[in-house]
Each structure stands twice: as structure tokens, then as C-alpha cells.
Amino acid sequence: MAELNTEEEQLEAIKRWWKENGTSLIAGVVIAAAGIFGWKAWESYQANQAEAASVRYQQLLTLASQPTLEDAALTQAREQITALNDEHGGSLYADLATLIEARLAVSDGDLTGARDALSQLIESSDRAYLKDLARLRLARLQLADDDADAALASLDAIDSQALSAQRMDLRGDAQLALGNREDAREAYREALATAEASGQPLFGTQLKLDNLGAEEATL
């Protein structure tokens, strides 16, 4: 590039450059600014949404932390759960609220309602672990309803390794309900072994296993 000696020449060069590039530069700046402000607005909309869900959810937790709920509190809790599912469907808040819904139904003696809530979660959520947790709880409700086959089907669908101790424990219960003592025994044994390996204690499994009779000590 030739040297530009005088100030006039420099000024001239800048003007020329501006004529050539000015419009596109301004356009670029405007687009960038619009993009940034748009993104910020979207973020703040998201934040507002999340905030509203958070407040509802926190209220729900406070309600659910009581061992039993008065009717008014129960209605209030249900309202929050519905709102979370309607307005923030698919969020983690909505999924956790549905789990809590099942627990509230159980405390209220409404086992069908609890099953429905868990089934809904299993169908709609895309969080694998929460679905498996729901399947585990659903299986217990199905067992209480004398539907051991359905319980086994729910348990078989569970994929999360981390839940396998509890899964095997319930499998034992289901097999026992079906009269398969040997299968039940095996499931309980596996549950205990898994629980020990993962350091998650299970209460009652040993009792159930002992009650079936330890084969090797019997004469």
C-alpha cells in the first residue's frame, strides 16, 4: 500500500473506505445488536418462566413435606401440580411434581390416582432415571393391587443400573405373590448382593429371604 503522507490524503482514504463499506458495516452492527438484544430478551423470558415454576415448586415441596395434608392444603398442592404440568410441561419441575402427585394420592388413599400419575410420567417424560424410578414405584402399587404380572412387566422395563437392588427386591415380592418361591429366593439373594456392592442398604430383604427358608441348612 502506498504511503499516505498528508492528513488530507489520510482523510480522503478514510472517506473513500467509508463510502465503500459504511452501509454494510452499519447493517452488521445493527444485526449484531438486534441478535444480542433478541437473545437477551429470550433468556430473560426463559428466566421468568423458570422463576415462576420454581416458586410454584417450592410451595409444593413445603406442602408435601407434611406427613398428612388437610383438604385445603391438598387442593392447593394439586393446583400447583396441574399448573406446573400445564405451563411448564417437560421441565424437571413438572416431572418431580408428578412424582409428588403420586405420593399425595397414596397418602390420600387413592392408589388408582397414584398409578395414573406414575403411568403418565412414564409415558411423557424423557428423563430415563425418573421414568425408572416411577416404574419402581408403580410396580409396588401394582403388587398391592394383586397384579404381580403387571408389576413384573414394569420392573422388566427398568434400565437404570443404579436401581437394580430395589428392582430385584420387588421382583422377589412379585415372584412370591405368584407362588414361585425358588425365583423369589433367587431375586432376594441378588438384591442383597447388589445392595451390598453399591452400598445402598435394603431393609427387610433379608427377613423375607430367611422366611422362605435357607435351603442349605434344612435337613
Next chain:
Amino acid sequence: MLQRIRDRSTSWGAKIIIGAVIATMALFGVDSLVGLLSSGGDDVATVNGQSITRQQVEVQVQRAIRSGQVPPEQERQLRGQVLDQLIRTSLLDQYAEEGGLHLSEGQLDNLIVTLPEFQDQDGKFSRELFKNRLASAGYTPLAFRAQLRDDMQRQQLQQGLSSSEFMLDDEKQRLAALQNQTRSYRYQQLDASDLEEASQVSQADLEAYYQDHRDDYQRPEQVKLAYLVLDRRELADQVEVDDDQLRSLYAERVSEADRRVSHIMLTFGDQRTREEAVAALKKVKERLAAGESFASLAAEVSDDTSTSDSGGDLGVISRGFFGDAFDSAVYSLDQGQVSDIVETDNGLHLLKVTEIEIPSFEELRGELRDQAALADVDDLFNERVQQLIDESFAADDLASIAKDVGAELQTSDWVSADSAEGVLAEPGVMDAAFTKDVLEEGFNSEVIELDQDRRMVLRVRDHRPATTLELDEVRDRVSAAVEKLKVQEALTALAEKRVAALRDGSQQVVDWQRVESATRQSGSNVPAAVNGLAFRLPNPEDGAPVYGQTATQNGVALVALDAVQEGDVSDASESRVAQLVERLRAQAAVSGLLEQLQNDAEIERL
């Protein structure tokens, strides 16, 4: 300088740069620039691509150490734990973040003002307290809020998982009934005296048992050692120390020992001038010299009413209690002597040392001798240590060195790394014996510093690798084990025979011990193994007892389970069981998520 910046800042280039900085800060905040400058390079781990920095770990480690809960020497271990913890929280944070969990500034504010840590006595939030607590825990308000937000988001997640756990009535009853079950049974203990003939142990039995249990007869790698210990105390024991030396050491101690001091104090200012006080104390000194007792003068004259009744006694004084003037007076006095006038902040004093707290010379003689001797051998010890270092490096034996440095050469029998005793079990000794140079090359070890008074050098005299012992070497042990096993087998067979006889009715009379309605935690009069077995036998059907056998301490127990009684289920026991199970399940739901996240995550430790 400033002028130059100002001049330059009018140029176009500077304006553009400043404009860009302002725009970035305005749009993205200061963090974006700071983050840009400080990122990279110092990560200790990444969790799903998100990094955990060394600084994060350090901050937590320092916080834990400052809180005083962790001694500094556990710092390294702590660092590992902190990193594990950061990885776990990072996993949960990511899960919460992806799920859209969020806490607003308003929610945080509401929470902070309810935290008891930041409330004054009236239970009101105190800004002052907030700042101080944060500062002492090493947080800035911003950092604290950020951490609190993450904590709360994780808590929302965990509470959702745990508080949605439930317990069905069916389950409660079933578990409580099982837990409270009782069983009625009879048992009989069989031991070797019940066998008609002693069992024969053949060579083939020993051979077979030995082959099956080779792992029980391992001998670890072992060495025979020669070693010498250079001990400063041993050197000191040989040193002669004369009495003069001990006396002067004792005098030194006396001059530093705590003293019991009495005083007569006169204040000045309101009632009298300093000169009057000095004059009055001079008079007191004269009266003391004339034979009057310090105690009675204290009672008469001293302005310190708290001591004047007890002869002016101030109790036992260590250096530093009452300032330098006081100390230098007191520590230059012998027992019974009275000082000149001493001035302190309180006034003017006459001081008398009534007692010097030190044992008598004879009582301290041993200790003083050690002190003197150890000081005397200091140079000698260092010289010998140097000699030891030089010679043991060059020599290919220890005997000559032992003679040169005046230590006794000692030898050990076979020892393994974890069976060493005495001085050989001290830290570093067996490690030194099993280093390559010492074990394989046969060199002397380096000089081991056992503590500040002892040095050791060792060499390996003999070495044998880990091996399985031959049957001949362990015949006694094998034989005892086989015999025990045979008895056990014979008793089990006997138990089976008796059960068969009971079933077909050919034997009725058995010497049973009867236990009615035993609980799982049944009392001490029944062996635990027997009660445990009774609760592991299948439920009897059609009134026929179920028989079982189990090994006990000295033989075999035969158990006949007669009946299983459903447990009494009270509301209390039911709810206790329910609470326990519910809590365990709630914990499992939370820890399960963490485990699953860990299984699925890409965690890289750098």
C-alpha cells in the same frame, strides 16, 4: 504519564478499543472479559466437558482447613475428597440446569434473610452479621449467592426425589409382621463326645485338604537382616559429667523457674505524690531491715487490699504477667529477698520472692545429667552420623562400621515386611530392606533417620521369596484343620441320622432344649447361631417340625422348628419400620440418580 494516556486516548485507535470494551461490558458484564483472560490451563477434571479448576478445589480445601475441622496433615486426602464432591455436585448441577431448575434473586433474598446464621439476637436479619460471617468463611457476597443458588437448586431436586417417596399400608404390615415374628423350636448341641469313634485322619486326607487350601499356607517374602543403630542417648550414657556443670545448669533453671511473690504496693496520684510514696516505701524498707515481718507490713501499709490480708501474696508468677520492670526485679531475687522499689502501671511496689517453684537439685540430678550429657555429645553424635553415612556407602559389610562408630551389630531372624517387631517395625525400616539396592544388589541401606536421636543402617543377610509352604512344614496345622472338619462332617451325619430316626419313629426320646416364642433378638441363653438358624428354616406345614443343622462353636446344633407365630403388629412398630424403610428408599432415590449420572457421564481427571 497520565497526560500521555490522556493525549493518546484522544486518538481514534484508543477510542475504538475503549468503545469495544464498554460495549462488551454493557452487554455481557465484567465476567465476560475477566473470564476471557483467566480461562484455560488449570483444570483438574472435566465433567461432561465442564471443567473443575484447581482454584475451585483449593478454595474448598482452604475453607475446610480454616474451619478447623480438618488437620492440615490430612490436606492431600482432603483434596481428593473435595474433588470427588465437586464432581458429584457438578453432575447434579448439570442435571438441574438442563431440567430448567432456577432460583431468582428474589427467592435468594427471601432465603438469606431467614437463615439463622445471619440473624441478630432479636431474630432479625443483620447486614453487619451477614458481611462478617461471609468474610470469616472466605466468601464474597456474590460468590456466596452463587453457591447458595446452586445448593438450593440441588436441594429442590433432591427433595423432589425424596419427598415423593411413599410407603403402602400393605408393605408396612408385611414388614412389621415379619420383623416381629416369633418362633418356637427345640435344639440339641452335638460335639465330639457324641461320636462313637474318633475320626481317622489319613495321609491322603491331609494331602487333599492341603491341596484345596494352599492359600491358607502362604509365606510372604522374607529377609534376615543385619543392622546397627547409632543412638545419641547411648553415647550420652557413656559421658562423664562433673558436679560443677550440673550446679550451673541448676542455677540456670532456678533463674527461669516460676516464683511465688508477695508485694507491698503504694499508689500515687490522688492521695499522695510519687515522692511521698517513694519516701513511705523507703521507710518500710528500713523497718524490714530492722527485723519487722513483710506480712505484717503488707497488712499495715499496702494499698492492694486484695492481698494485704494474706501477707501481700500475689501467688505464683510466670514471666510476662506484670511487665518487664516487675520481671527483672523478681527474677534477680533469691528466695526470701526483698527488691528495691519497682514501678509498674499500678503503682510502686516492694517485691519479695517467698518461694521458687523448682524441685531440689538432687531430685533434678538425673534430668540435669541427661541434659548436660546430651549437649556434650552433640558434636560427637554428628561426627559419628557423618562417619556412618560415609562408611556405610562405601563398605560391603556392617561389622567394621559398627566397630568404627561404636554401635553394636545386631541380626534378625526371618522377617517379612509386615511381621517385623521392635525397631525393625519403625516407619521406613522394612521399606529400606526391600529396596532393590539392598535386597537384590546386597548393598548397605542408606542411613535411616528413625528420629532425631537415632540413625540406622541395615543390610540383607539372606532373602527368600514368597512361597507356599510344603505340607511337611505345616503338617500340624493341616492336621488340626482336617480333624476339625472330620468331626464337623461326622456330627452333621449324626444329625441327619437322628432326624431320619425321629421321622420314622424309631427314636422318640431326644434330649431337647426347648425355646418358646423366641424373637429375632432372642436372649443370651440360646447360641446366636441356633436362634439365627431357627429363623432361617422354612415354615413348618401340617404340624410336622422342620429340621435343620448349623455349625456352632464346638460342633453342630440340631434344630427342630415347631411353629411360627405371626408377630404382634402394633402401630408403633409398624410406623417405626415404615419410617426406616421410607428413609432408606428416599436416600436410594437420590443416591441412585447420582450413581446413574456418574455411570452416564464423561468424567475425566487430569
